[in-house]
Amino acid sequence: MADVTTVTGRGASRPVRRAVPRRPARRDGPAWVPYAFIAPALLLYGAFLLYPLVRAAQFSLFDWNGIGAAEFVGLANYVDIVHDERLREAFWHALVLVFFYAILPLCIGLVLAALLTRAKVRGLGFFRTVIFLPQVIAMVVVAVTWRQIYAPDGPLNGLLRAVGLGSLARPWLGDYTFTLPAVGLIGTWVSTGLVTVLLMAGMSRVSPDLYEAARLDGAGPVQEFFAITLPAVRGEITVALTLTIVAALKTFDLVYVTTSGGPGTSTTVPSYEVYRRAFELGEVGSAAAIGVTLTILVFIINAGVNWFGERK
Amino acid sequence: MNRSKLSAGLAGTALLVTLAACAPGSGTEEETTADAPSGEVSTDISDAGDVTLTVWDQEVRGGQDEQMSQLNDAFMEQYPNVTIDRNSQSFDDLATTLRLALTDEDPPDVVQSNNGRNTMGQFVADSQLVPLDDYADAYGWFDRFSPNTLQYSTYSEDAKTFGDGNLYGLPQVGEVVGVFYSKSKLDDLGVELPTDWTTFDDALATAKEAGEVPIQLGNIDQWPAIHVFGPVQGGSVDAEQIVDLGLGNSGASWTTPENVEAATTLQGWADAGYFNDGVNGTDYDAAWQNFADGEGVFLIGGSWLAADLGDAMQDDVGFFVPDTADGVPATTGGTGLPFAITSASENPDVAAAYIDFITSDDAMQVLADTDNLPVNDTAELAPDEGVLGDVFASFARVTDEGNLLPYLDYATPTFSDTLGQALQDLLDGRATPEEFTETLETDYSEFVSSNG
Numbered sequence: 098m099a100d101v102t103t104v105t106g107r108g109a110s111r112p113v114r115r116a117v118p119r120r121p122a123r124r125d126g127p128a129w130v131p132y133a134f135i136a137p138a139l140l141l142y143g144a145f146l147l148y149p150l151v152r153a154a155q156f157s158l159f160d161w162n163g164i165g166a167a168e169f170v171g172l173a174n175y176v177d178i179v180h181d182e183r184l185r186e187a188f189w190h191a192l193v194l195v196f197f198y199a200i201l202p203l204c205i206g207l208v209l210a211a212l213l214t215r216a217k218v219r220g221l222g223f224f225r226t227v228i229f230l231p232q233v234i235a236m237v238v239v240a241v242t243w244r245q246i247y248a249p250d251g252p253l254n255g256l257l258r259a260v261g262l263g264s265l266a267r268p269w270l271g272d273y274t275f276t277l278p279a280v281g282l283i284g285t286w287v288s289t290g291l292v293t294v295l296l297m298a299g300m301s302r303v304s305p306d307l308y309e310a311a312r313l314d315g316a317g318p319v320q321e322f323f324a325i326t327l328p329a330v331r332g333e334i335t336v337a338l339t340l341t342i343v344a345a346l347k348t349f350d351l352v353y354v355t356t357s358g359g360p361g362t363s364t365t366v367p368s369y370e371v372y373r374r375a376f377e378l379g380e381v382g383s384a385a386a387i388g389v390t391l392t393i394l395v396f397i398i399n400a401g402v403n404w405f406g407e408r409k
Numbered sequence: 410m411n412r413s414k415l416s417a418g419l420a421g422t423a424l425l426v427t428l429a430a431c432a433p434g435s436g437t438e439e440e441t442t443a444d445a446p447s448g449e450v451s452t453d454i455s456d457a458g459d460v461t462l463t464v465w466d467q468e469v470r471g472g473q474d475e476q477m478s479q480l481n482d483a484f485m486e487q488y489p490n491v492t493i494d495r496n497s498q499s500f501d502d503l504a505t506t507l508r509l510a511l512t513d514e515d516p517p518d519v520v521q522s523n524n525g526r527n528t529m530g531q532f533v534a535d536s537q538l539v540p541l542d543d544y545a546d547a548y549g550w551f552d553r554f555s556p557n558t559l560q561y562s563t564y565s566e567d568a569k570t571f572g573d574g575n576l577y578g579l580p581q582v583g584e585v586v587g588v589f590y591s592k593s594k595l596d597d598l599g600v601e602l603p604t605d606w607t608t609f610d611d612a613l614a615t616a617k618e619a620g621e622v623p624i625q626l627g628n629i630d631q632w633p634a635i636h637v638f639g640p641v642q643g644g645s646v647d648a649e650q651i652v653d654l655g656l657g658n659s660g661a662s663w664t665t666p667e668n669v670e671a672a673t674t675l676q677g678w679a680d681a682g683y684f685n686d687g688v689n690g691t692d693y694d695a696a697w698q699n700f701a702d703g704e705g706v707f708l709i710g711g712s713w714l715a716a717d718l719g720d721a722m723q724d725d726v727g728f729f730v731p732d733t734a735d736g737v738p739a740t741t742g743g744t745g746l747p748f749a750i751t752s753a754s755e756n757p758d759v760a761a762a763y764i765d766f767i768t769s770d771d772a773m774q775v776l777a778d779t780d781n782l783p784v785n786d787t788a789e790l791a792p793d794e795g796v797l798g799d800v801f802a803s804f805a806r807v808t809d810e811g812n813l814l815p816y817l818d819y820a821t822p823t824f825s826d827t828l829g830q831a832l833q834d835l836l837d838g839r840a841t842p843e844e845f846t847e848t849l850e851t852d853y854s855e856f857v858s859s860n861g
């Protein structure tokens with residue numbers, strides 16, 4: 098705030114005015130006009146995002162059940178988050194989901210995008226549409242569909258049994274070891290399309306001359322990929338990671354519909370805990386504290402990703 | 410001061426004022442101080458003037474919705490001065506919006522609130538609901554309902570005790586959890602219909618030997634197993650103990666040998682392969698549909714499944730509740746969500762008349778006609794045949810002779826999750842019966858001691 102003030106305030110404007118006294122600073126109207134232009138957006142943004150955020154931060158300092166009087170408890174709700182084993186587990190699950198939502202789709206997406214842009218595939222538009230399709234479907238629909246695919250007598254187990262791998266068949270959403278990866282892979286399926294399409298856009302910008310030059314120098318397809326393609330799409334990778342990591346950390350609908358956090362507590366995630374505490378247990382203060390913590394975590398991780406992505 | 414500094418300062422001040430001005434929940438405090446009916450209740454509402462009564466219910470499914478519409482129309486016909494503004498939402502939607510609605514500036518008059526401590530209990534503690542005892546005396550509700558039923562909408566004034574104190578709501582329908590069975594499967598196995606838990610166990614073993622799935626269970630959502638454990642617990646634990654445990658009142662314990670025995674029985678069934686494969690990964694709906702398709706001999710579930718199973722299986726499906734060693738049935742059950750009056754209602758007399766109307770003897774007939782399980786006069790209103798006849802008879806027998814045990818998740822605000830997760834652990838063999846009861850005891854005793 099402070100340095101913004103110096104630039105737009107006295108320090109910046111006065112010398113200009115003094116140097117060109119006969120040509121006053123060009124103004125299209127009174128000083129409030131620029132604010133009037135941003136006001137509609139700012140009001141909406143303020144009313145539906147900033148205000149709720151501030152209120153949530155305020156709630157997080159209270160012990161409040163959502164109906165009665167609230168009691169100010171300072172940071173006690175945050176202290177509880179650190180000490181609550183169930184919550185620590187939930188945050189850990191969110192980080193595991195980051196692997197499935199962001200890292201894995203990025204690896205798959207890089208290979209797919211490189212193949213689709215470099216190889217002159219016929220019907221490229223068709224493949225692109227198919228890959229992107231999961232992004233378009235509502236998450237609840239995706240979750241209901243996969244819940245049936247993963248059912249004990251569902252298509253996945255049917256396929257495994259048909260090819261003689263019946264010993265691998267299991268209740269995918271009721272198995273303590275495999276449920277979190279199973280839920281995560283749904284996220285992979287959804288994210289891969291977005292990541293691939295983003296990366297393809299980036300790769301199509303790379304000049305063919307670069308590849309030709311590399312090939313003249315004797316580089317194979319793999320070397321081309323690491324020397325030219327990968328550095329060229331660093332910006333796209335940053336965007337893709339930012340979007341998918343946010344999606345991973347705020348996962349709610351997928352877990353709510355597929356497992357409700359089970360079996361046991363093996364797939365609970367922070368957003369689900371927010372819902373559970375606010376609406377089922379009536380611990381609004383604690384729920385708000387988890388929400389705020391999650392928001393901060395999302396900020397930190399994405400600040401890291403962006404710092405890494407924009408580093409020269 | 411230059412402009413940016415000024416506006417930043419203003420914004421900051423505004424923020425501080427906002428933060429300091431209203432602690433959450435403080436704004437609505439004065440409005441909810443109820444003018445509680447102080448002995449002067451009126452049962453004559455025809456001269457109450459033109460009144461609009463806002464009712465929030467969750468009777469959205471076929472027969473439920475039908476009975477509600479019929480009764481609302483009949484009520485408005487009898488009292489032309491009253492208009493009912495009905496807001497009907499699914500169970501889950503109502504649960505999440507009711508809390509906000511009650512603290513709203515213009516809350517509904519009559520609401521259907523879940524019985525448990527984290528809903529009705531909290532509303533009572535925060536004086537959001539009107540105690541109905543004066544109305545109950547005036548209308549004779551204490552004679553109309555059995556005390557066994559009313560305890561599930563009764564709280565002390567501070568809501569610390571559940572099951573004793575003031576009456577806060579009246580239910581329309583009953584619910585009972587028991588065993589659905591396939592008649593043709595039992596015939597094929599050459600097994601008589603079990604009557605108690607010992608013969609039930611034998612039937613399970615025979616079914617398993619014959620290569621059938623003895624019990625269908627879909628437990629991906631965690632709560633369905635609560636309805637299996639409940640009746641099993643009713644078979645080995647003293648009913649009074651279960652009521653105290655289930656209502657979260659002090660004086661009971663989960664770690665008794667009887668509770669361990671119940672958990673051992675359930676885990677024994679899982680170990681012996683009496684359930685379908687992968688119970689913790691199976692859908693609740695898929696389980697009863699599989700049962701209806703002829704996969705499975707028994708299905709332990711609530712009376713709410715009877716209508717669908719009857720449609721699908723016709724005469725092949727039956728329903729019973731096994732007896733305990735004492736020769737009486739004891740099983741989980743209770744009532745539908747009770748109707749309560751909000752403290753902010755401007756017309757509590759009209760609201761009480763409405764609740765009286767929809768729980769009257771005539772209303773019970775309407776409920777039975779629309780395939781609902783009426784909470785009163787159940788035996789008289791039972792259909793002659795079909796699985797609904799079995800269900801009506803079982804409910805009447807459990808409430809009259811046996812023990813209708815509370816849903817175990819009423820106990821503490823967190824108990825639904827604790828028990829659901831612990832049961833998944835138990836069924837999976839991750840927890841021993843002893844560990845299972847200790848997990849539950851921790852939640853229960855923490856709550857009881859914090860409740861004072």
